[in-house]
Amino acid sequence: MVAEGAVSARELTEEAVRRAEATRGTVNAFRWVRAEEALREADEADRLRAAGERRPLLGVPVAVKDDMDVAGLPTAFGCRGEFPARRADGEAVRRLRAAGAVIVGKTNTPELGQWPMTEGPGFGVTRNPWDLGRTPGGSSGGSAAAVAAGIVAGALGSDGAGSVRIPAAWTHLIGVKPQRGRVPTWPEHGMFNGLTCYGVLARSVADAALLLDVVGDGPPVAVERPRRLRIALSLRPAYAAVRHRLEPVVRAATERTAARLEALGHEVVREEPRYGPVGPAFVPRAMGGVREWARRVPDPGLLDPRTRQNARGGALLGGAVLRLARAAERPLRARVGELFGRYDVLLTPTTAAPPLPVGALDGLSGRETDAAMIRACPYTFPWNVLGWPAVSVPAGLTAGGLPLGAQLLGPAGSEALLLSLAGQLEERERWFERRPPVAGPAVGGPAAAGSAPGVTEPGCPAPPSLP
Numbered sequence: 001m002v003a004e005g006a007v008s009a010r011e012l013t014e015e016a017v018r019r020a021e022a023t024r025g026t027v028n029a030f031r032w033v034r035a036e037e038a039l040r041e042a043d044e045a046d047r048l049r050a051a052g053e054r055r056p057l058l059g060v061p062v063a064v065k066d067d068m069d070v071a072g073l074p075t076a077f078g079c080r081g082e083f084p085a086r087r088a089d090g091e092a093v094r095r096l097r098a099a100g101a102v103i104v105g106k107t108n109t110p111e112l113g114q115w116p117m118t119e120g121p122g123f124g125v126t127r128n129p130w131d132l133g134r135t136p137g138g139s140s141g142g143s144a145a146a147v148a149a150g151i152v153a154g155a156l157g158s159d160g161a162g163s164v165r166i167p168a169a170w171t172h173l174i175g176v177k178p179q180r181g182r183v184p185t186w187p188e189h190g191m192f193n194g195l196t197c198y199g200v201l202a203r204s205v206a207d208a209a210l211l212l213d214v215v216g217d218g219p220p221v222a223v224e225r226p227r228r229l230r231i232a233l234s235l236r237p238a239y240a241a242v243r244h245r246l247e248p249v250v251r252a253a254t255e256r257t258a259a260r261l262e263a264l265g266h267e268v269v270r271e272e273p274r275y276g277p278v279g280p281a282f283v284p285r286a287m288g289g290v291r292e293w294a295r296r297v298p299d300p301g302l303l304d305p306r307t308r309q310n311a312r313g314g315a316l317l318g319g320a321v322l323r324l325a326r327a328a329e330r331p332l333r334a335r336v337g338e339l340f341g342r343y344d345v346l347l348t349p350t351t352a353a354p355p356l357p358v359g360a361l362d363g364l365s366g367r368e369t370d371a372a373m374i375r376a377c378p379y380t381f382p383w384n385v386l387g388w389p390a391v392s393v394p395a396g397l398t399a400g401g402l403p404l405g406a407q408l409l410g411p412a413g414s415e416a417l418l419l420s421l422a423g424q425l426e427e428r429e430r431w432f433e434r435r436p437p438v439a440g441p442a443v444g445g446p447a448a449a450g451s452a453p454g455v456t457e458p459g460c461p462a463p464p465s466l467p
Helices: 009-022 035-050 091-098 141-148 165-171 205-215 248-263 278-294 305-316 320-327 329-341 366-376 382-386 415-429
Strands: 030-033 061-065 102-107 154-159 174-177 197-202 230-233 267-270 345-349 390-397 403-409
Touching: 009 030, 009 035, 009 061, 009 102, 030 141, 035 102, 061 091, 061 141, 091 102, 091 154, 091 205, 102 141, 141 154, 141 165, 141 197, 154 174, 154 205, 165 174, 165 390, 165 403, 174 205, 174 415, 197 205, 205 415, 230 248, 248 267, 248 345, 248 390, 248 403, 248 415, 278 305, 278 320, 278 329, 278 382, 305 366, 320 329, 329 382, 345 415, 390 415, 403 415
Parallel strands: 061 102, 061 154, 230 267, 230 345
Antiparallel strands: 030 102, 154 197, 174 197, 174 390, 345 403, 390 403
16 A cells, blocks of 8 residues: 555554554554654655555555564663663664565563463553453564554564464454574574464565564565465374363364365364473473563563472573573474375364453462463463464354464475465465454455355354444
8 A cells, every 4th residue: 555655654664553553442552662763764765655665565554563663762672670771773673674665563462471361561562353351362462463453564572382372363464474594583593492482473474474574584485376285184182291171172173174174175184293302392492581681681580480480490400401402403393294294284272262361360370370371372382392383264253253273384494384384274265354443444345254265163143344
């Protein structure tokens, strides 16, 4: 729309800022909104476009998660306290700017990105635009909520155990965790001992691919119609020391996605990966990362007691234990990767449950919190240990209108294949036509209405789109 002159960058950015501020008391997606700075950047984008400049995102408002550096703003990573303003952009943010994007602000994330719910005393509660009594997920919940609510067209998040894919599933978005190393995390290096990488959230596959191309290294992602693929369907998560229960509505949504893939001409076979000890390889790396980040906060006394407990766990599981966990990655890749000698893609649920109620983790001990998280979200973390690409796609809505997601998982460097398969599904399902109740109309036109064929479970009406 900007490229065609249908709307100016100034108009888009004014609307994004207005929506961000208007939804603070409901969705609460942003920790910081750069109203004045973003409008200046939009004016400059309009000037450049009028002068003939063309860039991939020139004048398009986007958002980034509060674990990424934006010059002039703190990087609090969801924590309380007085954090200093950063002097320079992180590399991913710099690349967004180089592509012409307007950075509207930084989005909320739970403390040090530890939980699949975006809540905390530093900023309050971030809510799901599909149902304000539910969480958008975490830890990139603010970025997901900002995109789902129509505040920005796309956003960056980070994914250390599913933190892009879980909120994508629970807000009806495309969420991409790329291959480790594809998107630079400078000035951070090896975040959470290599578990965490930066990813993207968007309402369409094309938008997600464009964002990934802008911030990532390597050849551009070409979203093309894939050849006939052999796809493994798995409903059993990796062992994680807690009893799991895949809720029937999620099982049905994943199986329905498998049926859609078969209808598109692909072969789908039920097959379970040989995950092996991926859980024990994850925990020391995750807790070590919490310990490292907890050392940076201005006042450790303000941290959640569960954060301090995890930081102590990081100390206990450091040294030789952490080295063993890192060394386990190669044999685990060989063990799980055997599947990709026989299949092209692995399909699983993204989560085991629909979006959790707001406050579901309040008042729990550290052990109780871990158990609740694993019960709801046991499917995503193995791909962080392995470092391979993963894409969460919408898989329908519950009878109550809550979004569900399914994961497309691949071996090293398979982003283009996964996004091409997601794009083929999207062409049939047209997920982007569905908008949540707490969302403004599409800029430049009326809100999409009605139901895309096959997206919703039987009997689920299309949620209204509010002005």
